[in-house]
Amino acid sequence: MSYQDIRSTFKLISGGLSETIDDSPKEFVSASITDTRLMGVVSMCVHWRLPENSHLTDLHQFFYFDAEESGFETYRSVLGNGGPSEVQEINDIEDYLMGGLGGKRVILTEREVRYMLQSYVDLNLRSGLSLPEDKDEYEFMLSPRVRLTDSEEYVLMCKQCPGLDSPYQVINYFLMRCVGKDFGAAKFLTKGYVRTNLFPNHKGATLLRNVIEDSPDAVSGSNTDYHVTDDDKDFGTFNTFKSYMCESLIEYSGKFFLLITQITLDHLKIVKYEKISEFQVSAAEASMMTSRPEFITVTDLVPSAPEFDRHTTKLTSKSMVTDYENGQLFMIFQPHNDHVKNATYLLNDDVLGVYYLLEDNQLILASYNLSDIRRMELDLAESSMAPYIVPVSKYEFKDPVLFDFINSSFDDFEDFVATITKPPAE
Template identity: 25%
Template sequence: MKNIKPKFKIIRGGKTNPKISQTFYSAIATRTRLMGVIALKVHWITTENKNFVQWFLLDAEEHGIYDYASILTFNENELDLYTDRFMGSLGGGKVSISEEDVIYLIKNYGRLNLKFNQPLPPPSFEYDFIIKRKNQLDIQGQEALTAKIYEKIESPIQLVNFFLMKVVANDLPGSRYLYCGEDLNIKLVDKASILLKNTVKLVEEHCDRALYTAKSIIDSDSGYINVVTLVETKKAEDEFRVKSVKVVDKFQVPYELIYKEIKKQEHILVYRIGSCEALERELLIIKPKLLKYEFINGLMFVEYRKNNDHVKNEEYYLGADLLAIYFISDFDEFIICYYDENDMNELQNLLNYIKSKGMLSKPKEIVVEGSVIYQYAQNLEEDFMTFINNIVVTNEIDTDV
């Protein structure tokens, strides 16, 4: 699955004016700093007693302020829905933060845009008043904010996965946060890269310390790399930190071998439907937090898991936080893709609900090695069954799912 950060579109309730005076009301942030992206919601009240709400995506991995949306409205009821859609896909908890915290975050991530030569997402004049504010957060306040937005490390396995994820992303503040040794001088890649898979195994442990070996598969600017490291962890004050790290081996790997290691089966259900518009409406009634994307062949809706517990696994995979992809094609097909057979139980409530509306035919079930749904979404116009029969040899059976 591609590591694509979603771009969000919010329907504005009114035009914003950079000269409008506003008073800070509240702000929340996702506790997802170690995943690389924080979602931030800032709520202001204007002099006309309107709600001016801003949503930001803050990307620590060589970007800065990645995405932005806003709304100006008297109606507060629509705010929760937009907030869920903007913040829900990151999988972490949410914490309240102060106005000083907001100013500190926006100013600092705005500096990253300059550092990495990334444009500020438009319309930047709407949040320019925040960037121009003076930072009032002292060292103690910055430490308190860090404790809020960073995930709590609950196990050495989770620590090793997060730490190597940050090292691979060239996220120095993130990796330093997880490190308690004397000098951190490990550098695995020149440019920020993606950790595709990480396999962590215990070598030995003694009291509050343990030694792990980690085999990492990295998608870098220079190709695919396999890296083996020894990571020593230490438990201190109910949290785990990396005490030392050493590179044991590092070598290039051809794509064919990488693909065999990281590919997963894609389970696909294909239904014939009568009305695409009616199905979309019912889908969003039962799953209002889905992320929506428009493609050549129809509409894609993506559902992520409610947490980031996949980082706690001995085998970490990029994209393991994905629960399902729903695609409504322009050829009157409803396509459901999932990647773990155990997730069928999660999908059953949705299927039962839509079936009760009399909207689904008897499905075809297809299992493919790797993922094809993005390829289909961007393909020339044709129905999914024609597409799948042309590109892969499938195991197709009738089912009463």
């Protein structure tokens, strides 16, 4: 199981508020959204004031939207009067919903908030997807209908997207949106007419890996043509085109395919997208393409150690927690999406690392690179858990092994390592 498998199980427990909220007048206070739309998901939080309530005066709502598959996926809420316990709950929800997205928060207007929710509710209804529970808490936002002009829609889309400053960043985002069948977001990255659905026979897929190289060819091909205009000539922009070859590994329904395309940019806008070839690859071949080293530090917690949870260290405070048969995994994400700017994009490069706590108090730290495993070791050393930690061992593996261990019958990592490194019998 990969980090993506863990992320795909991400669910939140729905909120539950006092029944008095339904009929209480609400005044909009503030709202924000993550600038992660080009990753396929966004999270939105909204603050309302309930002026006629004597005690429960503030409503905080949290929404998680998936543009590819799940639509309006998650809803959480906090109703109260701003007390310390509510502030902590709000912070916990924000960390849990937004901490793994790697984006910044951008301010929204009330009209934009209502439009966002209405759009994703419509998506769920069109796609036959159920809405999150506690609809009575957000139903007041569904009417009256909000209609934005083209200009207003563009402004809202800009708010949901990060600043673009790299050709690799533009290409990787574009291919992510195209293979995910999220063509509306893909069009945001284009200039002029660009055909985006070059692989209609494939289902919506996940981009596991993408390798970008400079193309020896100039603007060529027949899928999408960009014609130099008089404005281009007047402003001297007709020589700003640059082409790139892309080798994209995608996955859906347990199948893996390699797509070869050529993409041409004019500055940071895509003006041509050409299909070169495609072919299916085996799971073993896909695994080789996405493999990388894994650094693991093994420790033990002494019997008197306090409980290890999301509040134990600074890094775990924003982690995604998943329970397994023999332990609990804390997945920690990078606070940014800079991995999208790399010439070689790998899906899970947004993961900083994981803590895995076994039932017998063995604590495992794992990361894909040396600097991040050292950062995690320092994070643990600076936490309240430090006096209870007993170092055991450190490993560097050529290929990732942690999830093999998690899904094995072993309950001790040292025993697992001894088995996988044991030479075959002659």
